[in-house]
Amino acid sequence: xxxxxxxxxxxxxxxxxxxxxxxxxxxxxxxxxxxxxxxxxxxxxxxxxxxxxxxxxxxxxxxxxxxxxxxxxxxxxxxxxxxxxxxxxxxxxxxxxxxxxxxxxxxxxxxxxxxxxxxxxxxxxxxxxxxxxxxxxxxxxxxxxxxxxxxxxxxxxxxxxxxxxxxxxxxxxxxxxxxxxxxxxxxxxxxxxxxxxxxxxxxxxxxxxxxxxxxxxxxxxxxxxxxxxxxxxxxxxxxxxxxxxxxxxxxxxxxxxxxxxxxxxxxxx
Numbered sequence: 001x002x003x004x005x006x007x008x009x010x011x012x013x014x015x016x017x018x019x020x021x022x023x024x025x026x027x028x029x030x031x032x033x034x035x036x037x038x039x040x041x042x043x044x045x046x047x048x049x050x051x052x053x054x055x056x057x058x059x060x061x062x063x064x065x066x067x068x069x070x071x072x073x074x075x076x077x078x079x080x081x082x083x084x085x086x087x088x089x090x091x092x093x094x095x096x097x098x099x100x101x102x103x104x105x106x107x108x109x110x111x112x113x114x115x116x117x118x119x120x121x122x123x124x125x126x127x128x129x130x131x132x133x134x135x136x137x138x139x140x141x142x143x144x145x146x147x148x149x150x151x152x153x154x155x156x157x158x159x160x161x162x163x164x165x166x167x168x169x170x171x172x173x174x175x176x177x178x179x180x181x182x183x184x185x186x187x188x189x190x191x192x193x194x195x196x197x198x199x200x201x202x203x204x205x206x207x208x209x210x211x212x213x214x215x216x217x218x219x220x221x222x223x224x225x226x227x228x229x230x231x232x233x234x235x236x237x238x239x240x241x242x243x244x245x246x247x248x249x250x251x252x253x254x255x256x257x258x259x260x261x262x263x264x265x266x267x268x269x
Contacts, residue, residue: 005102012094015075019087026084026123032131035181039121042188047114049269064101068094088122113191120184127176132158134174137212142169142219151227162223165231175215182211182250189254195263206257214250218242 027036071093078087095115099108108115124130135158143155146162154161158169186207190200221242226234258264 008098008102012098015072016091016094019075019084019091022084023088023121023123027121030123032127032177032180033121033123034177035184036121036123039118039184043114043117046117046269047111050110050114058104059102060105061101063105064097064099067097067100069097071095071097083125085122085125089119092116092118117184117187117191120180120187124180128171131171131174131176134176134179134212134215135169135171138173138175138216138219139169141212141216142223145216145220146223151223153223160219160223162227165226167219167223167226167231169219173215173219175212178215178246178250179208179211181247182207182254185251186210186254189258190263192266192269193258193263194265194267195258195261199261199263203254203258203261203263206254210250210253210257214246214253217249218246221245 023036027033071090074090074093075087078084078090092115095118096108099111099115139155139158139160143153143160146153151162160167160169183204186204190203193200193203195203222234222239225238
């Protein structure tokens with residue numbers, strides 16, 4: 001590694017150390033982004049696998065430096081407005097510029113997905129507003145399915161009333177956590193699976209309805225268990241276990257959609 005590249009890398013590490021620390025805090029505290037720890041690990045692994053096959057290309061220093069400067073500008077705005085989202089998002093621009101400046105555009109095109117995948121580690125702002133909407137959608141959909149199956153269920157906002165029992169669809173049960181994690185998983189799966197670009201885009205887009213459907217299925221299953229075995233059994237034993245079932249069901253549904261689209265087998269990287 002030449003001295004210029006090493007110096008820039010050291011400066012960027014110093015600049016972004018507080019942002020990385022903030023991200024780790026978010027992944028630890030925010031239940032919606034507990035998957036954030038895995039994202040940089042997966043991204044680094046993919047970059048390492050691809051890097052072994054990438055031929056050294058000419059540098060494009062001026063375009064790369066321009067992108068880095070733009071990224072640092074976004075970083076400064078993020079610091080000014082105390083926005084972790086902007087400051088962290090700027091890292092993707094800076095990293096892109098760094099790769100272009102010191103490794104060339106061809107290398108950057110090869111590493112575009114590992115770099116872009118890092119977006120899934122960045123907590124979105126105003127995520128609570130999305131969660132509130134999803135709570136109502138989940139409650140209404142679950143009530144409709146349960147009523148169709150013969151259960152007398154009434155949805156009042158984000159609350160489900162079943163005879164003498166009441167269940168509140170709280171923020172952790174809104175499905176947003178599953179949705180955010182599934183978006184990352186869907187992007188990775190769509191990238192790795194064999195298939196055309198359009199099929200991959202459609203496969204990724206299905207992450208949204210799949211996450212909602214899987215979470216609704218979880219709520220329905222909890223109500224059914226409560227109807228037969230009591231509310232305590234449903235909330236004390238089945239509630240936590242059903243969370244793992246949601247992720248498994250979501251991934252199975254994602255694979256099924258991929259097969260229906262003709263995306264079969266994983267490509268080598």
